[in-house]
Amino acid sequence: MLRMLLVVLFASFLALSREEITFSDPTVAVGTWVEVFGLDQNNLSDYLNVQETPSLSGKENHHLYNDYVAYIDEGPVETEGYRWWHLANLGWAVDNWLRVTYEEKIPKEPQGRILFTQYGENSYYTFLNIINADGTNKENLMVFPNQFCGLDPYTWSPDGKEIAFVDCGGTEDNPNYQINKLNIETKEIVTLASTPGPSSGPSWSPDGNSIAFYSEIYLATEEKIESIIYVLDLKTSGIIQVTDIDSSDPDWSPDSKSLVFNSGIGTSGDLFVANIEERNTNKIFSSEVTFDPLCCAGPIVQPSWSPVGDKIAFTCADTRSTILYLEEHKLRICTINADGSEINKLTSEQENFRSLPYCTGEYYSEPTQCYQPHNRFSDWSPDGKQVVFNGITEFTANRRGDLNGNFDIFIINSDGTNFRPLTEGIYPKWQPTTVMQVPTVTPPTPTAIPPTPTQEIRFVGKEPTPILLVHGCGGSAYDWEETGWVSGLSLIETYTDLLPFTEIYLYQAEVSIFADSAVFSLDYSNSGASLEETAQIIPRSLDSIKSVTAAEKVIIISHSMGAILTRYYLEDFLEEKYSERSDISVFLMLAPPNNGSFWVNMGLEKVIDLLKLQCPQAGSLNSEDLEPLNSKELSTSVSTYRIAAGNQCWFIFIGFNDCVVTTKDAKIDGIPFTQYSAVHSDLLPLALEQAVFPELTPILEHEQTKKIVLQIYEEVVK
């Protein structure tokens, strides 16, 4: 079939005059994005061949169909009567079926490939994997018999063909610390040099001539171990010492002249830039000076210099601490300009909260030990527009490695938008490229353009009936995703001005159980403010939703305390007064503590203390504090109210309840009430979980809940 096509193609060319051959768009050139066009899209045999060499007789690499978008990185070459262009990462194609594409068609999905590590379950095997940045084509490159030595253990060569990695070889008595390089095509491993001690954080200079790393050196005179940065000259194999203070995690500037690194001295974090040629070092940033608990207030690790050179990303702790206790604090990725100015928080530790850890073990001893959720090991995309990083929960770690826990890899735009998960794994490193790459084409897919990530609002149904999901005390926006209401949450707005030192997030779901609506999920899990203060997030998020959807009213589905926050707004208890408050059409309350929680009402301090650990506002959920709210008439602007609650728990003299709220306390006179066998949530005090475990069903997970909500939703939408 291909031969036939080539014959046809060749015949077509013969029929054209030389002048006609040059009809192709003159703006096609190296550095442009082009699309395939002019093929019979109904005939899968009609495709554009991409050859390994600019020749009809060469090896075929790919088949491309109409609308495929590719980047031209080389050419043109004129052979056999054709003009050939090289499509990045694909091969050579004749230009008759290529034209410059529109801006809108240029793929926005992250490009290139990302190297990462996965550890084998119940084994010490280390799997070195690679995956396309759009999440496709995950493959294993190599399996190592042991875990890598140290944190952040490898670095790409600037041509993206090799990686250098640190190795703690030898025996315990006779260790052999070294830096090796691995060719990812041939899998050949070559030792580059021995290092002065157990090493980590290698960084290959963009000019390809040097590898920086740090080694832990025992200083006999001071009887302590310090991290010292070195540079290995790959031409001479000589190693020069760069720092003489405790310092680690070097990363090269794009011009290969300077290294950025962090210092572990004191309880704050400092970033330094060392000019290797001039042999001078300058501190460019200190978290002591810019002390900002929302972004960076403590130790700093793993700085990463953008390949474009304008910014440096790094991991920073939320509180002052020595670097040895780093893992006990929240770690986020922040960025600064390369001169140390304008710090910005890029990631939130909440975004990777895969599960709720319980702090049960001793430091560094228990594999299930709880540390704060971490974002770390950031690395830039080759164009400097995106950052890949690790989200880590429930892990143990020391400075020599031995990691256990949940490791997920995420990508986020450098402006903080379009956060998305990539895969499970650790130590992501974006493969350097001189051009943007496109994913491999898998014929016979007619249009192989990567899916375009979008944050625009998508309406599936005829009537936009946006829905706002408001989580409960101690929960987060992801409660709704974990219980199957929504998936693919994308951050669309961050409110920083509502509560002091607190960020509130509004996410939009890509998919939900509500077919006709745009669904949003609010996240106030950072808030330690009072109920009234926290409730300000309701009108603000409603405004955002109305703005982006052009809808006048929003359906609110709340869990637990989310109902109280909504009622504070609806019944005019906020400091800022809203005259209308008519933008909620339907208000569905799931397990609402309308009259408080019986634990708080009874004054059971032991349980209240446990609840407060998960939710600072728990103490206010009592009948006395909520009395003003309950003494007011319900807002008549809401057309439909409904309450559903669980009754899976039973206590003497208290009766059936959902383990947090009794039937009486959930009910409001005049609102239809439904009750079934469910518990309040999975965030119950531990003792209670043991009491009813394993049969408990959190109300958000209960099928009956979704059934009731969908039934009301259908009624409202229709």
Next chain:
Amino acid sequence: MRNKILISLLIVAAFAVGLSVVLLGSKTIQTQNQQTVQPETTEEPFKKPIEGLTSLDPIAVEGSLSKTLIEKIGEERLNQNLKIQKDIFGEVTELTFINEPTENPDGTVTVEVAVKFEKAERPIISQVILIKEEWVWKILSTDLLSP
């Protein structure tokens, strides 16, 4: 003289029986009107199962609960719950009957009690509904009324 005394006793006994019949008839009417049952004749049998709850001893509690309620709670979970409740609430330190029992149209009886748990700062008021199972009053439900 002895005969006179016997006759007097018989008269008193007959009067007592007659009075009981009147009272029972009155009770039926009163029940239909949701009036208070005479405490001196009904309070004791209701107290026992309620007081049985306060021990938090699984056997005593289970003996106080109606089959319907045990089935609803689940026998296994009941034992687990009682253990946890003892840890969290502590012992019942005070139990006060705060009103007179009332009989409901379905034959059950409702009474309100104030209960103070060892570890709770505030007492609660609970509404207890009892049902007669095989001639013995058992607890059909308990519901927190306040706070």
